[in-house]
Amino acid sequence: MIPWFVILISHIRFRKVKGAEIDNHPFKMPFAPVTNYLTIAFLIMVLTGMWLNDDTRISLIVGVIVLGIVVFSFYAFGLGKRTRVDTQIEDEVINQ
Numbered sequence: 236m237i238p239w240f241v242i243l244i245s246h247i248r249f250r251k252v253k254g255a256e257i258d259n260h261p262f263k264m265p266f267a268p269v270t271n272y273l274t275i276a277f278l279i280m281v282l283t284g285m286w287l288n289d290d291t292r293i294s295l296i297v298g299v300i301v302l303g304i305v306v307f308s309f310y311a312f313g314l315g316k317r318t319r320v321d322t323q324i325e326d327e328v329i330n331q
Contacts, residue, residue, distance in 0.1 A: 243274055
């Protein structure tokens with residue numbers, strides 16, 4: 236479910252940032268902002284249904300725990316920090 240939420244939220248943000256440039260784009264999503272919100276609502280309903288169903292509740296709980304571990308590890312080990320690329324390596328890549 237997480238990738239779908241990420242795709243939908245990124246599309247909403249993209250439309251806010253690039254709104255003027257998208258107006259003349261030939262490939263438009265019909266009912267664009269509304270469909271994103273409807274899909275998010277549908278995914279939340281699916282998650283709610285998973286919580287209410289005894290057979291899928293365990294997988295939902297385990298998924299949330301695993302997601303929590305991944306997010307914690309990302310920040311605890313500093314994986315989100317940007318690092319500078321060595322200028323020599325950068326020059327070599329540019330000159331190729």
